[in-house]
Amino acid sequence: MRFEEALSNYGNLVDSRLEACFRELVWDAEKYHSFIGRVYAHAAEFLLRKGKRIASYSTLLTYKGYKGMVNEEILTVCVAVEFYRHSILVHDDLIDRDEMRRGGKSFHKLFAEFNDRFGEGLAVFTGNILLALALTTLLNAGFDRRTLQEAVKLLIKDYCAVNESQILDLLFEHKEPDVEEWKVMASKRAASLFRATLGIGAILGGAPSSDLRILEQAGTCMGYSFDIQDDIIGTFATEDQYGRPTGGDIMLRKKPLHMVYAYQMLRGRRLSLLKSLLRGGSLDQGDVMRIKEIIRRSGALDKAKQTARSYAREAVRLIRATAMSEEAKASLQGLIKFVVGSLDWYK
Amino acid sequence: MRFEEALSNYGNLVDSRLEACFRELVWDAEKYHSFIGRVYAHAAEFLLRKGKRIASYSTLLTYKGYKGMVNEEILTVCVAVEFYRHSILVHDDLIDRDEMRRGGKSFHKLFAEFNDRFGEGLAVFTGNILLALALTTLLNAGFDRRTLQEAVKLLIKDYCAVNESQILDLLFEHKEPDVEEWKVMASKRAASLFRATLGIGAILGGAPSSDLRILEQAGTCMGYSFDIQDDIIGTFATEDQYGRPTGGDIMLRKKPLHMVYAYQMLRGRRLSLLKSLLRGGSLDQGDVMRIKEIIRRSGALDKAKQTARSYAREAVRLIRATAMSEEAKASLQGLIKFVVGSLDWYK
Numbered sequence: 001m002r003f004e005e006a007l008s009n010y011g012n013l014v015d016s017r018l019e020a021c022f023r024e025l026v027w028d029a030e031k032y033h034s035f036i037g038r039v040y041a042h043a044a045e046f047l048l049r050k051g052k053r054i055a056s057y058s059t060l061l062t063y064k065g066y067k068g069m070v071n072e073e074i075l076t077v078c079v080a081v082e083f084y085r086h087s088i089l090v091h092d093d094l095i096d097r098d099e100m101r102r103g104g105k106s107f108h109k110l111f112a113e114f115n116d117r118f119g120e121g122l123a124v125f126t127g128n129i130l131l132a133l134a135l136t137t138l139l140n141a142g143f144d145r146r147t148l149q150e151a152v153k154l155l156i157k158d159y160c161a162v163n164e165s166q167i168l169d170l171l172f173e174h175k176e177p178d179v180e181e182w183k184v185m186a187s188k189r190a191a192s193l194f195r196a197t198l199g200i201g202a203i204l205g206g207a208p209s210s211d212l213r214i215l216e217q218a219g220t221c222m223g224y225s226f227d228i229q230d231d232i233i234g235t236f237a238t239e240d241q242y243g244r245p246t247g248g249d250i251m252l253r254k255k256p257l258h259m260v261y262a263y264q265m266l267r268g269r270r271l272s273l274l275k276s277l278l279r280g281g282s283l284d285q286g287d288v289m290r291i292k293e294i295i296r297r298s299g300a301l302d303k304a305k306q307t308a309r310s311y312a313r314e315a316v317r318l319i320r321a322t323a324m325s326e327e328a329k330a331s332l333q334g335l336i337k338f339v340v341g342s343l344d345w346y347k
Numbered sequence: 348m349r350f351e352e353a354l355s356n357y358g359n360l361v362d363s364r365l366e367a368c369f370r371e372l373v374w375d376a377e378k379y380h381s382f383i384g385r386v387y388a389h390a391a392e393f394l395l396r397k398g399k400r401i402a403s404y405s406t407l408l409t410y411k412g413y414k415g416m417v418n419e420e421i422l423t424v425c426v427a428v429e430f431y432r433h434s435i436l437v438h439d440d441l442i443d444r445d446e447m448r449r450g451g452k453s454f455h456k457l458f459a460e461f462n463d464r465f466g467e468g469l470a471v472f473t474g475n476i477l478l479a480l481a482l483t484t485l486l487n488a489g490f491d492r493r494t495l496q497e498a499v500k501l502l503i504k505d506y507c508a509v510n511e512s513q514i515l516d517l518l519f520e521h522k523e524p525d526v527e528e529w530k531v532m533a534s535k536r537a538a539s540l541f542r543a544t545l546g547i548g549a550i551l552g553g554a555p556s557s558d559l560r561i562l563e564q565a566g567t568c569m570g571y572s573f574d575i576q577d578d579i580i581g582t583f584a585t586e587d588q589y590g591r592p593t594g595g596d597i598m599l600r601k602k603p604l605h606m607v608y609a610y611q612m613l614r615g616r617r618l619s620l621l622k623s624l625l626r627g628g629s630l631d632q633g634d635v636m637r638i639k640e641i642i643r644r645s646g647a648l649d650k651a652k653q654t655a656r657s658y659a660r661e662a663v664r665l666i667r668a669t670a671m672s673e674e675a676k677a678s679l680q681g682l683i684k685f686v687v688g689s690l691d692w693y694k
Contacts, residue, residue: 029511032531035518036511091475095468114521121442121517124471125510128438131478132507139500145492152499153486160479163472164376164383170468171382174461184379 003334010060011053017079018047021137042110043126047086049102055197056081058222058335062201062215065328073142077151077204080137081197084155087130088162094123095170096252100244131159143204151200158196161188172255182260190230191223198222211322218322221315226339228308231256235292236301236346247288253278257307261300270294296347305343312340350681357407358400364426365394368484389457390473394433396449402544403428405569405682409548409562412675420489424498424551427484428544431502434477435509441470442517443599447591478506490551498547505543508535519602529607537577538570545569558669565669568662573686575655578603582639583648583693594635600625604654608647617641652690659687 022044030037056078063074092098093106100106108123138152165188172185198219202212231249235256239245249256266274274294277287295301319332369391377384403425410421439445440453447453455470485499512535519532545566549559578596582603586592596603613621621641624634642648666679 033511033515033528036514039511039514091471095464095471097464117442117444118517118521122514124438124442125513125517128475128478128510129507131475132503132510135482135503136500136507139496139503145496149486149492149496153483156479156482156486160476160483163475163479164380164386166472167383167386167469168380170465170472174465181380 003331003338006331007052007054007057007335007338010057011050013075014053014056014078014082015048017075018082019044021079021133022047025133039122039126039129042107043086043130046090046101046104046107046110047082049104051102053078053082054226054335054339055085055193058194058219058332059197059201061328061331061335062198062207062324063205064201065322065324065332066202066205066207066211068325074201074204076141077138077143077200080134080141080155081200083130083134083137084159085193087127087134088159090123090127090130092166094120094127095166096248098244098248103243147203147206150203154196154199154203158192161192165189165192169254173253175255176263177255177260179257179260179264182255182257186224186227186257187220189223190226191220194219194223194226208323211324214318214322218315218318221311221318222336222339225308225311225315225336228257228304228311229340229343232258232301232304232308232343232346235295241345247285247292250278250288250291251283256304258295258300258304261303262295262298265298265300265303266294270298308343309340312336350678350685353678353681354399354401354404354685357404358397360422361400361403361425361429362395364422365429366391368426368480369394372480386469386473386476389454390433390477393437393448393451393454393457394429396451398449400425400429401573401682401686402432402540405541405566405679406544406548408675408678408682409545409554409671410552411548412669412671412679413549413552413554413558415672421548421551423488424485424490424547427481427488427502428547430477430481430484431506432540434474434481435506437470437474437477439513441467441474442513443595445591445595450590494550494553497550501543501546501550505539508539512536512539516601520600522602523610524602524607526604526607526611529602529604533571533574533604534567536570537573538567541566541570541573555670558671561665561669565662565665568658568665569683569686572655572658572662572683575604575651575658576687576690579605579648579651579655579690579693582642588692594632594639597625597635597638598630603651605642605647605651608650609642609645612645612647612650613641617645655687655690659683 022040025040026037026044029040059081060070060074060078063077064070067074089101090107093101094108098106099109107126108119111119111122134155135152138155139148141148143151165185168185168188172182177185195216196219198215199212202215207215233242233246234249235246235258237246249259262274263271274291277283277291283291315336316333319329322329369387372387373384373391376387406428407417407421407425410424411417414421436448437454440448441455445453446456454473455466458466458469481502482499485502486495488495490498512532515532515535519529524532542563543566545562546559549562554562580589581596582593582605584593596606609621610618621638624630624638630638662683663680666676669676671679
């Protein structure tokens with residue numbers, strides 16, 4: 001079975017469970033207030049849009065790699081990971097002023113009936129509720145207390161890290177970080193997420209503790225490569241490929257690795273041009289195109305792609321060094337290739 | 348010892364531990380990024396402003412009532428409860444556009460150096476970090492896994508409820524809820540918080556399960572009385588008593604119980620006047636004064652005070668029915684009287 005097919009089958013599996021959770025949430029909420037029922041119905045629609053489910057799939061594969069099978073307990077954990085991921089996305093879209101997510105309205109834009117403050121409040125509070133759902137689902141997944149507590153601690157540690165990286169990401173809009181400073185931020189973003197998702201799968205699957213350390217490094221490398229390619233897509237894909245307008249990072253003066261590299265690699269007139277374009281007021285589509293072209297020509301885009309691929313290779317090497325089943329290793333390798341494979345599409 | 352004195356001593360005890368936690372957080376963060384260090388330093392200043400610490404004090408007293416003593420473990424849990432409370436306050440101030448909290452700037456106003464979006468993002472993400480700190484602190488408090496897991500579940504259940512109540516609170520700005528609908532919202536606000544804080548103290552203190560059920564009701568009643576008086580203070584206190592401008596609820600068209608009662612009790616011309624005042628655009632201080640006067644004259648303020656006092660009496664009755672030590676019962680009674688006692692100040 002091709003990797004994409006396996007991922008899609010997995011997506012259907014986890015989606016049907018997510019849907020069942022939301023059916024119950026809406027049903028219960030309707031009993032005390034119809035508007036809360038509506039909020040959960042919107043959250044269901046938001047979560048059930050076709051996402052790639054890569055984070056929770058990495059938990060499933062790691063678990064399977066040690067346990068030798070997939071069961072209802074780990075699928076419940078995967079549902080928790082999806083609640084968790086979307087809790088972060090809802091807050092992220094709000095603060096980045098993204099109006100679309102996976103071809104639909106971002107969460108804060110789903111509640112525009114009264115005023116912006118209403119949509120903003122709904123996004124903050126529903127994001128929080130999704131986190132509560134993630135933790136409750138995880139705590140009720142039917143594993144023993146000791147491993148469950150370790151898994152919860154890992155998830156909370158990542159939650160803290162992810163929110164720190166969001167703060168740095170905002171700060172970087174107003175400064176020019178070098179590669180080291182970018183890495184501090186990125187080490188707490190997808191790197192931290194995959195440390196948690198691989199770690200949770202491994203702990204619950206009963207991995208030896210030496211493997212936990214290897215997977216921590218593997219998750220970090222996977223995360224770096226994921227973030228770099230995700231940022232490249234968000235700037236260099238077409239709107240059709242991306243499902244929403246691209247170039248938002250440039251508009252907000254964000255500093256993904258390809259931009260950090262551009263600052264590092266450019267000299268003279270082109271560097272001044274980039275700086276002056278980014279210094280000004282609001283950018284139009286022409287400015288965005290020019291900035292993309294400067295990044296491309298500087299070699300920064302290619303260098304960022306190379307870095308993503310090199311982290312991906314390192315992740316594969318580390319995963320091969322674990323005691324996981326060969327089948328799970330091959331699937332995780334497929335997942336990593338799937339992530340960086342798309343890099344060729346964006347020129 | 349008078350209750351206020353005991354509360355103040357407790358405040359010093361928990362503050363010194365909070366301060367130590369933040370010292371460590373700032374120290375660790377400085378190692379990887381000075382701005383994250385600055386965020387934690389601001390969070391420390393925000394949490395260490397003189398607050399009443401009533402929620403965490405109720406956890407301490409309940410624990411003491413069963414365990415017969417106070418120890419480091421429960422004080423750590425109290426620190427977790429304070430992290431938790433402030434996580435909610437940071438988001439609450441942001442969405443309510445409150446610019447002050449306890450005589451200082453609200454959290455989103457502490458980071459105004461770049462633009463509003465920056466302060467908003469800092470508040471969303473730091474609020475999230477405070478929740479992560481609450482859960483981590485609770486999980487590391489040194490209790491056995493079983494009781495700890497119950498305590499974590501209670502806190503997360505409350506977190507979900509509190510965020511649902513925040514959503515209803517926002518919705519009510521745009522409608523006229525009756526008492527029953529108000530109660531749905533309020534049952535998930537302080538009522539839910541005190542269910543959690545008393546419940547956590549009781550579970551960790553080893554209370555019999557019959558007492559857990561009584562304390563659930565007691566916490567609910569405490570919460571209702573707390574919320575009603577808190578809303579009354581926010582509208583009817585002087586700015587000096589309140590530590591920030593009052594009347595914000597009226598400006599935002601919120602529907603605290605005294606407002607719900609006013610809609611219920613007013614007839615004819617006065618009801619039309621209230622509705623037309625609240626329907627219009629932005630309200631000036633004169634409008635706010637007139638609305639307060641209408642609420643007072645309708646008898647709604649007095650009725651809300653009576654309701655708060657009646658919930659307080661019920662809370663005291665329920666606490667007396669538990670197997671807690673007499674000393675703890677007396678202290679919790681003191682805490683409840685302290686909350687509703689202030690009602691006489693606001694005319």
